[in-house]
Amino acid sequence: MRVLTLLNEKGGVGKTTLAVHIAAGLAINGARVLFIDTDPQGNGTTSFNVMAGKYQNLFGLLIDAEEWRDVLVAPSPESWAGDYVVEGRLSVLAGNIKTRLIPASTDNMLLMRQRLEELEGLVDWVIMDTSPTPSLLNVMLLNATTHTMHPTQLEALSLSGLGRTLEHIEAHNSSRPRNQDEVQVLGIQPTMYRAGTTAHQTGLQLLDDAYGEMVYPPTSLRIVWSEASYAGQTVFAYAPDSPACDEAWGLVGKVQLGVMQHG
Numbered sequence: 001m002r003v004l005t006l007l008n009e010k011g012g013v014g015k016t017t018l019a020v021h022i023a024a025g026l027a028i029n030g031a032r033v034l035f036i037d038t039d040p041q042g043n044g045t046t047s048f049n050v051m052a053g054k055y056q057n058l059f060g061l062l063i064d065a066e067e068w069r070d071v072l073v074a075p076s077p078e079s080w081a082g083d084y085v086v087e088g089r090l091s092v093l094a095g096n097i098k099t100r101l102i103p104a105s106t107d108n109m110l111l112m113r114q115r116l117e118e119l120e121g122l123v124d125w126v127i128m129d130t131s132p133t134p135s136l137l138n139v140m141l142l143n144a145t146t147h148t149m150h151p152t153q154l155e156a157l158s159l160s161g162l163g164r165t166l167e168h169i170e171a172h173n174s175s176r177p178r179n180q181d182e183v184q185v186l187g188i189q190p191t192m193y194r195a196g197t198t199a200h201q202t203g204l205q206l207l208d209d210a211y212g213e214m215v216y217p218p219t220s221l222r223i224v225w226s227e228a229s230y231a232g233q234t235v236f237a238y239a240p241d242s243p244a245c246d247e248a249w250g251l252v253g254k255v256q257l258g259v260m261q262h263g
């Protein structure tokens with residue numbers, strides 16, 4: 001089981017959008033996928049048109065100790081797969097404002113990891129969307145994470161959020177318990193790229209200088225992403241013939257290839 005967590009301590013850089021599309025794309029391609037919304041904003045939950053029920057949420061799993069079968073929701077494939085044939089399957093663990101209470105309700109920083117171990121053999125990929133605000137919850141999430149991916153806009157503040165995020169992962173890796181594997185950084189995904197602008201060219205150059213091959217080809221700023229979001233759909237469902245959809249598949253392919261190369 002691979003656990004991919006999307007992180008950037010800057011808001012609005014495309015974490016949720018990409019997490020939702022990676023989860024949907026992997027499920028269409030045949031994987032058994034679990035999407036976990038760890039952001040109290042619950043944007044990922046909304047994107048899949050599901051509601052966080054009284055116990056059907058991350059707090060229910062971690063603090064109320066609910067069973068997995070009682071907390072998972074199956075979102076309607078119409079909204080995330082459209083006309084694609086779904087070869088795998090997708091479940092959602094919703095998030096809501098109660099997620100904020102989790103760090104104050106337990107001091108077991110291995111809780112997420114322990115609960116995910118129950119799904120070994122049943123799930124191929126866990127995709128975790130995160131809040132831009134670092135908290136103790138992130139420590140718990142990193143303890144459960146095998147791989148990370150880092151969306152970033154090509155703006156100065158997003159790049160500094162990215163830098164802080166990667167420093168935290170490095171610190172996590174160097175202080176982790178001996179029996180725990182290192183978190184592998186799969187890649188950095190520049191988002192909302194505007195070709196032909198000096199600022200974004202500068203951003204790409206800075207990323208290339210600092211992180212080289214870890215940087216994925218950018219996804220462009222396109223209004224179709226917002227339109228799909230208004231329609232409550234992924235771009236796979238909303239605009240399957242669009243360049244945005246091609247870019248989303250490109251990203252899914254990078255993730256699949258990346259784990260094959262990194263192990």
Ligand SMILES: Nc1ncnc2c1ncn2[C@@H]1O[C@H](COP(=O)(O)OP(=O)(O)OP(=O)(O)O)[C@@H](O)[C@H]1O
Pocket residue numbers: 010011012013014015016017018039041043130131132191192193219220221222223225226229
């Ligand atoms: N390539 C793109 N082109 C245009 N708009 C985009 C693109 N990617 C995402 N968006 C839009 O940008 C907004 C912010 O994206 P998103 O919510 O995924 O960011 P986030 O990092 O999850 O934010 P937060 O930190 O608040 O959770 C959304 O309205 C989304 O539809």
Ligand SMILES: [Mg+2]
Pocket residue numbers: 015016017039043044129130
């Ligand atoms: Mg988000």
